Amino acid sequence: MASGDPRAALEEAVRHGLRALMTRAVVFNHEVAERTGLNLTDLQCLGLLQLQGPMSAGALARGTGLTTSAITAAIDRLERSGYAAREHDATDRRRVIVKLDEKQLEDKLLPLYASEAAGRKDVLARFGDEELATVREFLRALEEASATRAQPDAPG
Numbered sequence: 001m002a003s004g005d006p007r008a009a010l011e012e013a014v015r016h017g018l019r020a021l022m023t024r025a026v027v028f029n030h031e032v033a034e035r036t037g038l039n040l041t042d043l044q045c046l047g048l049l050q051l052q053g054p055m056s057a058g059a060l061a062r063g064t065g066l067t068t069s070a071i072t073a074a075i076d077r078l079e080r081s082g083y084a085a086r087e088h089d090a091t092d093r094r095r096v097i098v099k100l101d102e103k104q105l106e107d108k109l110l111p112l113y114a115s116e117a118a119g120r121k122d123v124l125a126r127f128g129d130e131e132l133a134t135v136r137e138f139l140r141a142l143e144e145a146s147a148t149r150a151q152p153d154a155p156g
Contacts, residue, residue, distance in 0.1 A: 032112050045074050054099040
C-alpha cells in the first residue's frame with residue numbers, strides 16, 4: 001500500500017472488513033452446525049435453497065461446488081434431519097427437485113440466527129437509502145465477480 005494514499009488505505013480497510021466478516025460468518029455457521037447436528041456443507045445447501053428456492057440436485061451441486069455423489073449425501077442428510085425433501089419435477093418426472101421445509105427451518109434453524117439478524121437490522125437502520133443502495137450495488141458487483149471465479153487460483 002502506498003504510504004499516505006487515502007484511496008489505497010480505504011480499499012485495504014474494505015478488504016480487511018470483508019475478510020473479517022466472512023471469517024466471522026464461517027465461525028458462526030460452524031457453531032450453528034454443532035448445535036443442530038448438521039455440518040457446514042448442509043448449512044451451505046440450506047442457505048442456497050433459501051436464497052434461490054427449489055432447485056435440481058445438479059443445480060445445487062453446481063451452486064455449492066460439490067460433486068454429484070457429495071450432493072446426494074448432503075441431500076440425504078437434509079432429508080433425514082427434516083430440513084429438505086426431494087420431489088419429482090412436475091414437467092419431467094426423471095428430474096428431482098430439492099425443496100426446503102420452511103416450517104422446520106423457521107422452527108429449528110432460524111432462531112439460532114435471531115441475534116445476528118437483529119444486529120444486521122440495527123446496522124442497516126444507521127444508513128440512509130442512498131448509502132444502502134450503494135452497499136447493495138457493491139455487494140452485487142462482488143457477487144458477480146466472485147461467480148466468474150468458481151475455483152481457487154492455482155498456487156505459484
